[in-house]
Amino acid sequence: MDWAEFIKEIARQKLHKEVHRLTFIEIFGDNESPTIDKTIEGHLKGIYALFEAECSALINPKRGKKEILRKHLQTLYASQKDAGEISDRSDSIFSLNTSNKQDTHTQEYDPNFVGRESAIATLIAKLSGDCRVLILTGITGIGKTAFAGRLTAELLRNFPESIKINFDHYQDTDFASVAAFILTNSGEILTPEDRNDSQLLFNWIVTRLENNPYLLVIDSLEFILKGNGDFHDEYWEKFFNYLLSANSCKSRIIITSQDLPQELYIIGSRYPTYWHCEPLKGFNDIEQLEFFKQAGLNIGTDSDKSDSRTYLKRIGAAYEGHPLALRVITGEITSHPFYGSIVAYWKKYRHEVEKVEQSQKEEKAKSDHDEMRLDRYTSSLQMAVKKRVEKTFKRLANDVPNAYFMLIFGSVYSYPVGENFYFNTLETLGLEEEDKYAVLNTLRDRYLIEEMIDDNDDYLLRQHNLIRTVALEHLKKSKNGK
Known part of the structure; x- marks a missing residue:
């Protein structure tokens, strides 16, 4: 693993699997701002906490935080490499969950899920029967991910292993990277040459899914599509075509997407028994x-x-x-x-x-x-x-300005993060801890942030895509002085 990869990997581990890439650009770019400095300070504390290192003396407001981050990460990199504690595996770039325990994914099912019981019963019957690929479509915020989570919870008893991929979180969405991750987390050992051989990985993964009962959930498929609805990577088309045309397939795939991929629609139309598209609408x-x-x-x-x-x-x-x-x-x-x-x-x-x-x-x-x-x-x-x-x-913004401030500056995180990362956005205001919690509770009470428990039983916060899109627009305007 080289230095650049180490920076990303170490931040991913502490910052709950990834920090929005714009944060890295701001950290290592030329632009400085008090808010970015506070964010970097929070990252430094988190990184040193990971290695149980003392960081109070290192975080000095009179010194450049970017330079501190570079120098001390380099020191950590050297020490960890010498100690043999740095792995060359890059699997953590994907948010996949695999388990052979039926209760592992129960946290993904929202206990407050409402309605759609008829659709759930119909789709469970399809997936328990011949349907191999189900795609849930609909506009943002309509409940596709929650619906997929409910289906997953219902189906786990029939599938001892489940895998979830969320393409909204990651930049590396090529087929080979995803296939390599699924395989390694299924117990397979891949050489560096294997990881670069797309055809080998393709043969390997389709054989495994064809002959073993996996439940594969692919969230936000639209992020791997071109503007015309085709896949960026042709191997994704080959992947779905193979699994739908195979004589048999023990695995099932649930997909969510704002857009219906034209290539997938054409393939699915050839095999209507094995494919189903369910457009989601609002509550009745x-x-x-x-x-x-x-x-x-x-x-x-x-x-x-x-x-x-x-x-x-x-x-x-x-x-x-x-x-x-x-x-x-x-x-x-x-x-x-x-x-x-x-x-x-x-x-x-x-x-x-x-x-x-x-x-x-x-x-x-x-x-x-x-x-x-x-x-x-x-x-x-x-x-x-x-x-x-x-x-x-x-x-x-009018009622609780500090909560508005926390929301828009918290939008830099495209991934679920801990409460402290939201608290860091208010560091310059000098608020007491109880005041920070009061501000955060305002966002919770107004459903502007969502709570979740990840696979490590960590309590995390995230913004819904639509909320975050609007928040980023407001953040950009605030930086432009509008």
């Missing part, structure tokens, strides 16, 4: 109310004809049951100043919902005789959801 009326109830809102009953129930129904319908939109709205209703008062929230923001309702009517009028109606609705919904999130950001 009943599921919307169940969602609100589970979030702690008093939804009333149909018999009492309460205003609260009526308003929640209108909110749900306006955003077509989109889970992320409903989640951020629920977060606002349950937070200051409404504290669960649906009526008070409606009086304050009904005009926003009515504006969306009016847009829906206009869109329907335009689309009544349009064959592309579904695409137009999808685009309109995506825009409506993003505008909804934008309004939430603006209100957060």
